[in-house]
Amino acid sequence: MHDKIKTLTLWHVALPVSTPRDHGIGLVVGDVEVVILKITTDSGVIGWGEASPWPVFTGTAEATMSAIERYLSPLLIGRCVAEIPAIMQQADKTIVGHPEAKAAVETALLDAYGKLCELPVWALLGGCYRTEIPLSVSLADPDFARDLDLADRIRDAGVRIVKVKTGTQGHDFDLHRLETLKRDYPEFDIRADYNQGMQAFEAMRRLQDLDEFGLGFIEQPVAASNRMVMAQLCASISTPLLADESVFDLPQAFEAVRDEICNGISVKIMKCGGLRRGQQIAAVAEAGGLPCYGGDMFETGVAHLAGAHMIAATPNISLGCEFYQATWYLEEDLLDQPFPVVDGKVVVPSTPGLGASVNEVTLKRYARSTCTVS
Numbered sequence: 176m177h178d179k180i181k182t183l184t185l186w187h188v189a190l191p192v193s194t195p196r197d198h199g200i201g202l203v204v205g206d207v208e209v210v211i212l213k214i215t216t217d218s219g220v221i222g223w224g225e226a227s228p229w230p231v232f233t234g235t236a237e238a239t240m241s242a243i244e245r246y247l248s249p250l251l252i253g254r255c256v257a258e259i260p261a262i263m264q265q266a267d268k269t270i271v272g273h274p275e276a277k278a279a280v281e282t283a284l285l286d287a288y289g290k291l292c293e294l295p296v297w298a299l300l301g302g303c304y305r306t307e308i309p310l311s312v313s314l315a316d317p318d319f320a321r322d323l324d325l326a327d328r329i330r331d332a333g334v335r336i337v338k339v340k341t342g343t344q345g346h347d348f349d350l351h352r353l354e355t356l357k358r359d360y361p362e363f364d365i366r367a368d369y370n371q372g373m374q375a376f377e378a379m380r381r382l383q384d385l386d387e388f389g390l391g392f393i394e395q396p397v398a399a400s401n402r403m404v405m406a407q408l409c410a411s412i413s414t415p416l417l418a419d420e421s422v423f424d425l426p427q428a429f430e431a432v433r434d435e436i437c438n439g440i441s442v443k444i445m446k447c448g449g450l451r452r453g454q455q456i457a458a459v460a461e462a463g464g465l466p467c468y469g470g471d472m473f474e475t476g477v478a479h480l481a482g483a484h485m486i487a488a489t490p491n492i493s494l495g496c497e498f499y500q501a502t503w504y505l506e507e508d509l510l511d512q513p514f515p516v517v518d519g520k521v522v523v524p525s526t527p528g529l530g531a532s533v534n535e536v537t538l539k540r541y542a543r544s545t546c547t548v549s
């Protein structure tokens with residue numbers, strides 16, 4: 176329990192993806208880049224963490240490598256792994272922003288500390304509220320026929336939530352896709368995510384068109400900074416409105432509740448900088464009577480597991496999660512066992528730490544650069 180951190184190793188990894196994806200603010204083709212962090216304690220216990228930056232959303236893998244190697248590693252080497260709140264507070268004072276780097280550091284600390292205490296990460300976060308999390312798969316292929324093929328496969332696998340990435344190829348294309356899914360896939364709870372893809376000027380009329388589909392929610396239709404427009408939309412449509420890019424940190428969560436810009440918040444450890452901060456954002460949402468959703472970035476199973484433990488321990492992150500990439504998007508995941516999805520739900524591990532490790536052979540195969548600090 177009182178182990179000290181001896182070494183820290185980083186890999187910048189590029190992982191091939193199965194199909195192109197169009198997400199309003201950016202197109203993803205070929206591969207996605209993540210940074211994997213491994214800390215090793217003086218007794219040989221290992222903790223894994225992941226940073227999943229996206230240049231148009233949070234940041235770059237190169238900057239994440241530098242943030243951890245140069246600025247955050249001095250806070251870690253020689254420190255007791257149990258000092259998680261103190262280390263994370265110092266991280267905020269040492270480098271502004273870089274939430275993905277901070278999420279990776281906190282995840283690795285929690286993984287190692289959990290192994291030392293022989294407790295799953297959710298136990299370190301307050302205990303278990305839920306053991307399974309309904310999984311949402313995002314449909315974002317520019318070729319809708321390929322998305323329908325994916326819809327068939329995930330329906331057969333028990334998935335009952337889909338999120339359509341709208342606002343990329345015109346309003347008529349969005350209406351066509353939503354009509355098709357509503358008609359041909361009655362099992363699905365359908366949601367839409369614009370990723371800020373709509374101009375404020377046109378948003379009101381277009382979102383009112385979507386009300387007839389009875390969607391589960393509509394996520395971030397306009398730019399993150401268009402908070403007044405978000406509030407106007409929220410008051411004018413019948414579909415619940417979810418804030419994603421408008422809420423990165425605690426002050427933004429407070430303002431979102433105070434200014435009534437949304438009916439729910441997407442919590443992502445890569446936006447807020449860690450699992451404990453994600454729980455704090457959920458608590459602020461709860462104070463305003465809002466539920467939260469388990470969002471993610473382009474992640475591997477490592478970050479998915481971190482998010483799953485956070486949701487397991489946090490009652491009002493109640494709208495499911497979108498941890499589907501490890502199973503249905505990456506050509507190959509980094510975990511040494513399949514990310515746990517059974518019958519359309521993420522099954523939260525109950526073994527110590529995150530509950531899985533990274534396959535280092537796979538990791539090295541896709542690594543672009545690596546460094547070690549001790």
Ligand SMILES: [Mg+2]
Nearest residue numbers: 368370394419
């Ligand atoms: Mg989103």
